[in-house]
Amino acid sequence: MSTEQIRIPLGKPGDFHVHLRQGDLMKIVTPTITQGGVSIVYVMPNLVPPLIDVDAVLAYKAQLQELSPETTFLMSLYLRPEITPEVIAQAAKAGITGVKCYPAGVTTNSAAGVSSYEPYYPTFKAMEEHNMVLNLHGECPSGDDITVLNAEHKFLPTLAGLHSRFPKLRIILEHCTSKAAVDAVLACGPTVAATITAHHLFLTVDSWGGNALNFCKPVAKLPSDRTALIEAATSGNPKFFFGSDSAPHPVSAKRKELGAAAGVFTQPYAIQYVAEIFDNAGKLDKLKGFVTDFGRDFYQTSEDKDVGKKSVTLVKADTVVSESIGAEDLTVIPFLASQSLKWTVEWE
């Protein structure tokens, strides 16, 4: 007795927030994009040193393209004083899509980040004119009354203020983690959107104490926040779309009793993780909007522009997450390692 396999066409999904790293780690991570059911990625610029130069971005893109020839790479610059309006004009001409803004010191390789936004108003104005996207890491650095728990909440007035001052500038609140952030994005006009990761649909504050693999910035918050994220992701509202914030670190950097690296590695199973949540919520009909359509619409990039010609179908068949990717010093442990997920992806 056989039953027909359940198959859901997803078109050409996007992951609009990825960390592909450099050197040998890049060579391990980049080829897993396709395994995770993703056709197009938006690449973060927090390399060492940060990407603040158009030529450096293009050279990095060429490296990535060679490692994953069927993937479409949208590229970004790292906001710093070097990113003048002139550099924005040059970047737009070179096909660079956006600029990532890290507040100083909040996450991996953000030491060079921004302390004050006003000096960048001319840059934001140029980005608005050149139709570039501003990607915000939406956290305030910890201080007297700011902890990892309310760092995002405290940032939300900054988001509202930038949107008010630059209403035509497309802004993405990256990896939003809280009900407050969802509400703030909903309160903004159509030029403001948010990405939501896979792992924040699974985790809460209880998940990362003593569990460095689940420790990331922004940290996972309360169960009520997770519920708000799942509702936003499955709502069909195009202001919310998928960006994994997949952030690989060698297990040696996680297996530390002090100072374990922040970041959850989800690239090789990106779409599979998200499908699990949408399935559990009874919202698989909303999956294609979240992982394919809404991000593409916001980034103004249609499927026919992709480098890869194949599309993805979600198939009801178990995926067992591997124990690790890479080897030896560059062993990376994926999210939910060794666990079973209910869906897999096929390219055709």
Added chain:
Amino acid sequence: MSTEQIRIPLGKPGDFHVHLRQGDLMKIVTPTITQGGVSIVYVMPNLVPPLIDVDAVLAYKAQLQELSPETTFLMSLYLRPEITPEVIAQAAKAGITGVKCYPAGVTTNSAAGVSSYEPYYPTFKAMEEHNMVLNLHGECPSGDDITVLNAEHKFLPTLAGLHSRFPKLRIILEHCTSKAAVDAVLACGPTVAATITAHHLFLTVDSWGGNALNFCKPVAKLPSDRTALIEAATSGNPKFFFGSDSAPHPVSAKRKELGAAAGVFTQPYAIQYVAEIFDNAGKLDKLKGFVTDFGRDFYQTSEDKDVGKKSVTLVKADTVVSESIGAEDLTVIPFLASQSLKWTVEWE
């Protein structure tokens, strides 16, 4: 030019919440009590298996006494169905001081803990009659709306309820971590007190993400909670006294990317850590009350009953916390390893 060394007599300090473990780890940890400036300790019963038998408690006490002959050991039983009113009578006669209550599953070796308090009312009644102390691990297990952040807050009505039902039963809310807990203890009568650890006077929620050495249960909370703990500890109110909850784990159990053990190891520098905070707060005049007098008063044990004859003097001289205690498989890393503290202790 020489200045006279600043010396503050502390009498015979107590640490009213210690984990001294078993076997080889016990042999490493127990001798460090004296190094930490402590004359008398209240010993937790969460061994494997838990201490639910009077003879087992006495045998454990004999082992500890041999390892640290100058230390006075107050002993406890682990609350389980085996701890009947008859066992309480037997324990009181044998000189056992109290009973520790762990909610099931909230911390190290608590799987055997309590799910409901009502079945223990006869036991609590017997404890009241026999003048034994009830030590509460004041957290509710995580669930739909309970996380490690509010687990203590959610427990506070249970504390108030037990106090109301057994007003003469001496109850200690162990290792309290929040302003809400401080307020709840203040609202109870004089039979209810709270211990405060050293590490919760230093840490906040930002301290333990990716830092397993600082990860403990209950977790460190917000800066405002830490402020409330420091205020309570330095207030001179006898309802608050020192219990380190020193909880050693081999570094191998901390250096795990998933499931790192909960607990901060403070035993070898217990009084030195607390002195650092009291000094920073300008409250060294309140230190002896917190570390010596208030706990002794609550436990009704005067200094002349101690096994050891020497007293402790706090001396203004740097203490450098060692990198580790023990060796090889039983290497344990103390809190603030390799850092310098401003005070040391002398026995005389």
